[in-house]
Amino acid sequence: MILVSLRKFSIVKTKTLKQDKVNVITLGCSKNLVDSENIITQLKGNDYDVVHDSNDEDANIVIVNTCGFIDLAKEESVNTILEYAEVKKDGGIEKLYVTGCLSQRYKDQLEEEIPEVDAYFGTLELPGLLAKLNADYKHELIGERITTTPQHFAYLKISEGCNRTCSFCAIPLMRGKHISRPIEELVKEAQNLARMGVKELMLIAQELTYYGLDIYKKRELPRLLHALADVEGIEWIRLHYAYPSKFPLDIFAVMAERKEICNYLDIPLQHASDTVLERMRRQITQQETRDLIAYARQKVPNITIRTTLLVGHPGETEAEFQELCDFVADMHFERVGVFQYSHEENTIAYDFEDDVAAETKAERANRIMEIQQEISFAKNQAKIGQTLNVLFDRKEGEYFVGRTEGDSPEVDNEVLVNAKNNYVRIGDFALVKITDAQDYDLFGELVNN
Numbered sequence: 001m002i003l004v005s006l007r008k009f010s011i012v013k014t015k016t017l018k019q020d021k022v023n024v025i026t027l028g029c030s031k032n033l034v035d036s037e038n039i040i041t042q043l044k045g046n047d048y049d050v051v052h053d054s055n056d057e058d059a060n061i062v063i064v065n066t067c068g069f070i071d072l073a074k075e076e077s078v079n080t081i082l083e084y085a086e087v088k089k090d091g092g093i094e095k096l097y098v099t100g101c102l103s104q105r106y107k108d109q110l111e112e113e114i115p116e117v118d119a120y121f122g123t124l125e126l127p128g129l130l131a132k133l134n135a136d137y138k139h140e141l142i143g144e145r146i147t148t149t150p151q152h153f154a155y156l157k158i159s160e161g162c163n164r165t166c167s168f169c170a171i172p173l174m175r176g177k178h179i180s181r182p183i184e185e186l187v188k189e190a191q192n193l194a195r196m197g198v199k200e201l202m203l204i205a206q207e208l209t210y211y212g213l214d215i216y217k218k219r220e221l222p223r224l225l226h227a228l229a230d231v232e233g234i235e236w237i238r239l240h241y242a243y244p245s246k247f248p249l250d251i252f253a254v255m256a257e258r259k260e261i262c263n264y265l266d267i268p269l270q271h272a273s274d275t276v277l278e279r280m281r282r283q284i285t286q287q288e289t290r291d292l293i294a295y296a297r298q299k300v301p302n303i304t305i306r307t308t309l310l311v312g313h314p315g316e317t318e319a320e321f322q323e324l325c326d327f328v329a330d331m332h333f334e335r336v337g338v339f340q341y342s343h344e345e346n347t348i349a350y351d352f353e354d355d356v357a358a359e360t361k362a363e364r365a366n367r368i369m370e371i372q373q374e375i376s377f378a379k380n381q382a383k384i385g386q387t388l389n390v391l392f393d394r395k396e397g398e399y400f401v402g403r404t405e406g407d408s409p410e411v412d413n414e415v416l417v418n419a420k421n422n423y424v425r426i427g428d429f430a431l432v433k434i435t436d437a438q439d440y441d442l443f444g445e446l447v448n449n
């Protein structure tokens with residue numbers, strides 16, 4: 001049962017509507033954002049006027065690209081659909097379409113429970129959505145994606161779906177089996193993005209390291225990395241969503257060799273207790289994980305490792321959780337994110353009893369972040385006095401805000417430079433001397449100011 005039915009939204013405004021204008025709303029992860037960008041690109045290719053995540057009241061058609069990952073995300077998606085269903089009922093919009101993971105997973109229930117929506121589409125049904133809008137799917141636009149991120153960085157989705165069977169994860173239910181995109185197509189897209197001013201690419205997938213096993217019958221991420229690093233104008237390439245088991249170690253050799261490949265790896269590890277890793281079906285042990293991280297740090301000495309952990313999986317005892325705490329305290333990861341287990345239908349773990357109380361899940365997530373906060377603070381303090389290459393994303397208040405090679409947009413640390421006595425163009429790289437540091441932020445002065 002997904003509808004938490006928070007039908008408390010009411011916007012009462014009717015108005016004369018201009019020619020068709022579409023507002024695409026994106027919820028969820030960067031992979032969903034790329035899907036929205038493909039929707040926008042195709043609609044613009046069909047001469048539609050399109051806006052993204054806009055409060056623009058001129059749009060008479062709304063497309064909500066939903067997330068169906070875990071409870072909180074599902075609730076946000078349902079609330080957003082309900083909000084626009086109300087607007088439609090009040091004459092504020094003419095058409096409402098829903099796509100993305102929640103729609104893929106719960107289409108039948110949604111059709112029954114929110115009939116105001118004109119049509120629901122799955123995650124791989126873009127042509128069908130376009131047809132509803134009397135638009136054609138234009139193959140020639142593949143790789144010509146219009147991005148919604150700041151001009152200097154973009155996400156590049158290298159594959160769709162996942163063949164793994166992690167017990168807690170509903171993603172394969174919504175995204176299907178792993179499908180890699182051909183290297184040529186990805187290089188063409190990267191060249192187009194570079195022509196549009198993109199300097200930084202975040203490589204994303206459900207499972208990055210599986211790349212190539214389907215279409216090339218072997219792991220081809222290293223070859224792809226070399227090909228993307230050769231694209232003129234691309235200066236930073238960042239790896240997200242790597243899977244630890246059977247990790248293709250030659251990636252670290254490419255990272256050490258090519259300056260364009262950031263010394264950065266996002267590798268969700270989820271847990272460190274062998275008994276929990278087994279219940280999670282992660283196909284790796286703590287010792288194998290430690291060996292992998294040690295190898296990475298030996299091959300790429302100043303590598304930034306980001307990981308994601310999951311607390312409160314069914315059966316997780318205090319002792320198993322303590323193993324995870326000890327692991328985090330010992331491993332000194334540069335970046336850590338924590339999720340609380342969400343009991344998701346049709347996942348393997350759904351057959352287990354969801355026996356860890358919600359308060360315990362929350363308390364365990366906090367304990368992990370308390371350990372990490374101290375580690376992050378100490379690592380940041382050690383950067384005081386260093387000069388770092390920073391890519392500037394925006395100006396916020398009295399600061400120019402940017403990121404180092406060790407920071408991905410939206411999720412990691414930032415570097416703040418006071419605008420009073422420093423000037424830098426947004427989208428530019430600049431050297432910054434670090435003068436101060438907090439838990440998750442660095443402060444500094446431009447070197448050649």
Ligand code: SF4
Nearest residue numbers: 162164166169171206
């Ligand atoms: S690898 Fe990631 S996307 Fe795939 S099943 Fe595991 S957690 Fe889900």
